[in-house]
Amino acid sequence: MKKSSLSVQSVMFTLVFGISLACAPICLAQNPSDTPAAKAPTATPTTTPTAAPAATPTTAPDMDSAEPQDQMAPPPNAPMNVPPEFKAPAPSTTWSADEKSALAVAQATAIVKSFPARYSAIPALEETMIIRSPQFQGQDQKVQLLATKSGDAKVIMPGITLTRLNDQVYVEMDGRPKYAQIKQAGTAVKALGEVMGGKLPLPTLILLGGDSADVAAAMTLGQNPDMFPSGFRAGVDGKPDQILMIDPQGTEVVAFIDPKTGLLASIDMSLTNPQFPPGLRLPMSVTFERKVYDAGLPTPIAFDPAGRKMTDTLDSLDQPFDVGDAAPDFILQTLDGGKITLADLKGKVVVLDFWATWCKPCMMALPLLDTFAKWANESGKPIAVYGVNVMEKVDKQVPNSREKLVGDFWKGKAFSFPTLIDFDEQVGKDYKLTGIPFTVVITPNGKIAAIHMGFDEKSVENLKKDVEAALATKG
Numbered sequence: 001m002k003k004s005s006l007s008v009q010s011v012m013f014t015l016v017f018g019i020s021l022a023c024a025p026i027c028l029a030q031n032p033s034d035t036p037a038a039k040a041p042t043a044t045p046t047t048t049p050t051a052a053p054a055a056t057p058t059t060a061p062d063m064d065s066a067e068p069q070d071q072m073a074p075p076p077n078a079p080m081n082v083p084p085e086f087k088a089p090a091p092s093t094t095w096s097a098d099e100k101s102a103l104a105v106a107q108a109t110a111i112v113k114s115f116p117a118r119y120s121a122i123p124a125l126e127e128t129m130i131i132r133s134p135q136f137q138g139q140d141q142k143v144q145l146l147a148t149k150s151g152d153a154k155v156i157m158p159g160i161t162l163t164r165l166n167d168q169v170y171v172e173m174d175g176r177p178k179y180a181q182i183k184q185a186g187t188a189v190k191a192l193g194e195v196m197g198g199k200l201p202l203p204t205l206i207l208l209g210g211d212s213a214d215v216a217a218a219m220t221l222g223q224n225p226d227m228f229p230s231g232f233r234a235g236v237d238g239k240p241d242q243i244l245m246i247d248p249q250g251t252e253v254v255a256f257i258d259p260k261t262g263l264l265a266s267i268d269m270s271l272t273n274p275q276f277p278p279g280l281r282l283p284m285s286v287t288f289e290r291k292v293y294d295a296g297l298p299t300p301i302a303f304d305p306a307g308r309k310m311t312d313t314l315d316s317l318d319q320p321f322d323v324g325d326a327a328p329d330f331i332l333q334t335l336d337g338g339k340i341t342l343a344d345l346k347g348k349v350v351v352l353d354f355w356a357t358w359c360k361p362c363m364m365a366l367p368l369l370d371t372f373a374k375w376a377n378e379s380g381k382p383i384a385v386y387g388v389n390v391m392e393k394v395d396k397q398v399p400n401s402r403e404k405l406v407g408d409f410w411k412g413k414a415f416s417f418p419t420l421i422d423f424d425e426q427v428g429k430d431y432k433l434t435g436i437p438f439t440v441v442i443t444p445n446g447k448i449a450a451i452h453m454g455f456d457e458k459s460v461e462n463l464k465k466d467v468e469a470a471l472a473t474k475g
Contacts (some may be wrong), residue, residue: 017237057404085134087279091252092230095244100231108229108243111257112215118262120210124148127204127290133283147208152301153188155202162196163303164188169195170303171317175432178309180317189214195314198222203264204288217268219245219253221286227253240265249273264288275316319451320432327442332388332420335407340386340420342446348382349449349470350442351463354433355419356391357409361455365437366415372460375415376467382444385468388418390428390436441466444474 098104124147131141144156155162163170169191171180184191189209193199199206199214201221206214216227224247231244240256252274258265271282311317321327327350329342342350353369355362369385376383387410394401402421410419422428431440441450441463449470456462 008211026133051336083134085100085283086281088270088281088283090250090272090281091254092244092246095231095233100244104232105229107232108245111232111241111262112229112245113212114262115207115215115264116210116212119147119204119207122147122149122208122292122297124293125204125290126293126297127288129202129204130287130289132285132287134272135282135284143202144149145202145204146232146297146301146312147188147205148297148301151188151191153192153205153208154287154301154369155192155200155205160390162192163299164191165303167191171195171314173317175394176320178311178317178322179305180311180314182312182314187211200287203267203286204290207264207279216245219255220247220251220269220271235259261292262291263290296399314426318453320434321440321448321451323448323450325448327440328427329446329450330427330430332386332422332427334418334420335403335410345384345442346446347444348384349444351383351385352388352431352440352442352465353386354388354390354422354431354438356389356436357405358393359391361434365439365455365459366413368457368459369439369463370415372463373415375460375464377416381467381471383471385417387415387417388427389419389421390425390433403474439463441470442472445473449473 033437057304097462125145127145127147129145141158145153147153151164151168153162154165159174161172163172167185169180169181169182169184171182183194184194186194189200189202191204192205199217199222201223203218203221206218206222213225217223217225219227226247226249227245228247229243230246233244234240235241235257238259240258240344243255243257245253247257252270254268256265256267256458257263264284266287269282269284269286271284272280276282309322316322327342331339331341333339351369351372353365355366369387373385376385389402389406392402392405393407402423406419406421431438435453437455439452439454439459440448443449448465450462452459452462
């Protein structure tokens with residue numbers, strides 16, 4: 001059984017932590033400011049920086065203000081104007097020789113080794129993790145965690161809620177009238193990680209798993225397992241002790257230890273790798289606000305399906321509609337100013353591909369769609385293929401700016417099928433877009449036949465099968 005979907009995982013990482021998944025074949029909807037702050041690369045400790053950081057929303061995506069997340073990357077070795085906040089020196093430069101001595105390293109190592117036992121002994125906790133970074137443009141990112149020693153847990157983050165009860169994992173996505181229920185044994189962090197397709201970037205949940213091999217990864221939100229203790233600084237007057245950790249690529253972490261509990265109070269990260277421009281470091285801080293309970297949680301962890309439809313795969317959850325649902329009607333403008341509605345196309349299989357000029361995966365997908373459109377036209381079968389331009393960021397003060405941008409682009413590509421423009425982004429809302437490219441196949445009687453999210457190199461053959469099945473649909 002395929003348990004993980006790229007779109008679900010991309011949404012989780014990007015909305016929460018602003019991590020730019022540069023190789024992901026889907027562009028996510030964003031909620032940026034009209035006047036964004038100075039931009040600098042966004043990356044995990046082991047990725048290549050892109051041209052601009054992801055501006056992460058604190059609510060579900062708003063199609064009215066959607067903007068590209070996946071900007072075109074600069075040419076190799078191109079000069080980059082790095083803002084001052086991304087040029088801070090490595091934390092270790094402020095640590096004394098004594099604080100980085102062999103004795104200090106031994107002290108730090110002992111504390112790090114104690115984390116699994118300390119965390120796994122916690123009966124129950126409630127925690128809010130607050131993430132701050134200049135790349136978030138002043139908006140803190142928050143994740144709530146409820147967990148018990150028995151392995152039950154609930155993770156609430158922007159766009160997604162994960163609940164682990166006994167050996168069942170429940171996944172909810174904002175705006176979806178259904179949920180996924182997947183059986184998965186093991187600790188909460190391992191069960192949720194297996195379902196979501198990778199280690200979750202949640203330090204406390206990782207440490208609650210009690211595995212000493214995961215401690216280093218926990219210090220970098222689950223991303224980097226190669227951190228090693230490199231220094232110890234004792235707290236003064238009740239202030240937290242500090243542990244310095246460094247990885248071979250130069251990423252550094254300072255972990256602050258609560259003197260009362262021995263648990264992590266906060267983490268300051270300074271992320272870099274050899275592919276960053278000289279002197280560039282990506283700062284990020286994580287603060288933990290938690291309550292630890294000696295018995296159970298005041299309100300036990302629970303999951304309420306609330307009349308929603310259940311699915312056993314994330315792929316099905318990720319799709320906003322099920323096969324057989326009525327396709328939302330639409331009125332969309334053509335490049336020459338005409339109008340097309342779904343009702344106009346009754347009796348034909350309709351293929352809609354939602355795209356934008358800034359979306360690199362869309363640029364990969366459109367030529368394949370053109371190949372399919374040529375096949376559809378040559379087949380003589382009642383098949384209508386349309387592009388639908390969405391999420392385009394243009395200067396609304398300039399008359400006809402979007403028509404010109406889209407029209408010039410489309411004419412330059414000389415595709416064999418037409419494109420429509422979703423000027424008010426209403427159709428994108430109706431089709432519940434969370435990312436593009438997004439392709440939907442609609443039967444001749446207006447029902448959803450298939451949905452494809454993201455770029456797929458096999459899209460031509462897949463669409464041929466979809467439309468053949470849709471043509472055979474009766475009623």
